[in-house]
Amino acid sequence: MAGLHSSEGRTCRPQGRDAIMLAVKLKSLFGVAEEADDWRERRAEPRSKVLLKGDAYPVEGYADLVVTNLSRTGLSGETDAPLDVDQSLLFSVAGNRFHMGTVRWVKGRRFGLDMEDALAILGPANDVDPGFLPTHQPRARRHDVELYGRIAIAPCSVRATIRDISQSGLCIDMPAPLVERQQVIVRLRDRPLILASVQWTGGGRAGIRAAERMETLRLVYAYE
CATH class of the missing domain: 2.40.10.220 (predicted glycosyltransferase like domains)
Known part of the structure; x- marks a missing residue:
């Protein structure tokens, strides 16, 4: 079995x-x-x-979630749910529509999540931060947001x-x-x-x- x-x-x-x-x-x-x-x-x-x-x-239950930052490759947020690095996370910020990502870091209530096409799914248009210095490496632009949702335990x-x-x-x-x-x-x-x-x-x-x-x-x- x-x-x-x-x-x-x-x-x-x-x-x-x-x-x-x-x-x-x-x-x-x-x-x-x-x-x-x-x-x-x-x-x-x-x-x-x-x-x-x-x-x-x-x-088994739900925990409150606040998404505070979004980029093309993931998000960061806050929750009281116990999280571990590398665990899969099921969450929703739009009613019954759930998404999945992988926890990359945890600091107290704050955490970072890897998620493909996070901007396309949850937020503004997908774009890149070109930077201003010659040594800057282009990276996914980050957007400050305030999205409330829930995490499925x-x-x-x-x-x-x-x-x-x-x-x-x-x-x-x-x-x-x-x-x-x-x-x-x-x-x-x-x-x-x-x-x-x-x-x-x-x-x-x-x-x-x-x-x-x-x-x-x-x-x-x-x-x-």
Whole structure:
């Protein structure tokens, strides 16, 4: 059976009872408290059978984030969440749209994050600081900003196989135990991260509802 992996790639233990109970009690920002009838209606949407590999990050909670500086290659910010150098970080500054970067340094509450095309994704147009001295080496221009968001506390990831897709959700195979109403972030190759909540589990599979409607063709053909 495949094991859980930390964001640094090390094997880690499955969530304990306390962590699972915490996940169950998490209040979703996209309405996991909606009635089950609504989910049944959305299940009637056309579904595409697929066989895609990805990673799933069970969310244990959230921490506040303030992004204070942006460049083409990354960002810096502040948070009370405990961070380690070289760990992967899942964060959002725009509702349910999450992004991933790699922590490069930590000083108290402040941290720096490596992230490809950070400016194109989060901020002003991509540009370069040419400098004024002959000895200056051109580098990515940095922009002072004040963007508020949240960090997903998801210390472990697990390999997942996506079995079918609709505009509203996924059916996935996962070796890790999940519980209904738990939130999870799914990462597929070259596609935006998917924030979702678990609707049902059974037989090593889970049905998850996406926070935002998905473009199924783009998800499928990203693997062609």
